Amino acid sequence: MNYLQHFIKIILNVGTAVAFLSCSPSVEEDDVYMFSYFTGNGENGLHFAYSGDGYHWQALGNGKPFLTPTAGKDRLMRDPCVIRGGDGKFHMVWTVSWNERGIGYASSEDLINWSEQRYLPVMEHEPNARNTWAPEVFYDGDEDIYMIYWSTTVTGLYPETQSEEENAYNHRQYYVTTRDFKEFSDTRLFYEPGFNVIDGTLIKENGEYILFVKDETRVPPQKNIRVARSKNLTQGYGPAGPPITGDYWAEGPTVARIGDRWVVYFDKYIDHRMGAVASYDLEDWKDISEEVSFPEGTRHGTVFKITQKEFEKLQEY
Numbered sequence: 283m284n285y286l287q288h289f290i291k292i293i294l295n296v297g298t299a300v301a302f303l304s305c306s307p308s309v310e311e312d313d314v315y316m317f318s319y320f321t322g323n324g325e326n327g328l329h330f331a332y333s334g335d336g337y338h339w340q341a342l343g344n345g346k347p348f349l350t351p352t353a354g355k356d357r358l359m360r361d362p363c364v365i366r367g368g369d370g371k372f373h374m375v376w377t378v379s380w381n382e383r384g385i386g387y388a389s390s391e392d393l394i395n396w397s398e399q400r401y402l403p404v405m406e407h408e409p410n411a412r413n414t415w416a417p418e419v420f421y422d423g424d425e426d427i428y429m430i431y432w433s434t435t436v437t438g439l440y441p442e443t444q445s446e447e448e449n450a451y452n453h454r455q456y457y458v459t460t461r462d463f464k465e466f467s468d469t470r471l472f473y474e475p476g477f478n479v480i481d482g483t484l485i486k487e488n489g490e491y492i493l494f495v496k497d498e499t500r501v502p503p504q505k506n507i508r509v510a511r512s513k514n515l516t517q518g519y520g521p522a523g524p525p526i527t528g529d530y531w532a533e534g535p536t537v538a539r540i541g542d543r544w545v546v547y548f549d550k551y552i553d554h555r556m557g558a559v560a561s562y563d564l565e566d567w568k569d570i571s572e573e574v575s576f577p578e579g580t581r582h583g584t585v586f587k588i589t590q591k592e593f594e595k596l597q598e599y
Contacts, residue, residue: 328348387430507546
């Protein structure tokens with residue numbers, strides 16, 4: 283091997299190493315993207331995926347569950363929403379059942395050791411409530427308050443959007459607020475857009491609350507993700523804009539800032555795969571489903587970030 287060939291080999295080896303380092307979360311200097319999700323019907327608990335770039339996701343722990351559900355009668359853990367709160371802890375809410383009137387809640391400092399799982403009876407006061415599905419929790423740092431919100435069908439309400447398809451579910455979104463997950467406000471109506479609505483998720487940008495929701499209308503079918511906005515956390519959301527997703531059924535949106543783009547991940551549940559759309563300005567959206575990859579069997583959850591140190595502990599678990 284001459285000197286030129288030897289030099290080229292060194293350069294190629296260095297390039298390979300740099301490429302590996304740049305996509306390996308265990309050695310990145312930046313935070314690691316995490317994705318909480320469920321599989322099947324949610325009976326086996328909480329799963330995590332991780333990513334160094336926000337586009338290519340791998341199952342953590344070879345896909346094993348990190349928490350087994352115990353809350354509620356049916357003991358499911360569907361739609362797991364995980365956020366980091368103002369206290370530095372991770373707070374999670376989830377769907378415990380297809381037909382109970384409460385949701386699950388637990389907290390953790392490391393995503394490994396969890397508090398006792400609690401059943402929050404957020405709709406028990408409403409005898410005509412059929413369900414409490416797809417809860418999310420949002421922390422507003424400016425107000426130092428948490429809002430938990432979800433979708434419920436209350437029999438007899440909003441007959442103008444009632445359909446007999448899909449067991450006649452006809453959701454609207456409701457909420458409670460809390461500062462400590464011990465005392466909660468009364469349950470109130472959160473979002474009534476004039477259509478069957480579910481799967482809300484929130485971000486706050488430039489003092490504005492931006493709500494991504496699923497239009498659950500079955501006749502004629504919508505099944506898409508739309509966006510509403512407000513200057514107030516708990517009220518005042520305007521009409522939902524046009525769909526930001528395409529000619530497929532989408533649900534379970536969750537949002538992250540990846541570089542200079544906003545990315546909304548969602549579940550293409552008829553196709554049994556995850557999809558995504560992206561925007562530079564939260565106005566114009568492009569489908570980038572072919573740019574993302576998730577572990578097989580991933581069902582929707584939430585995206586969030588953790589530190590390298592936290593990620594290394596998770597890898598050891």
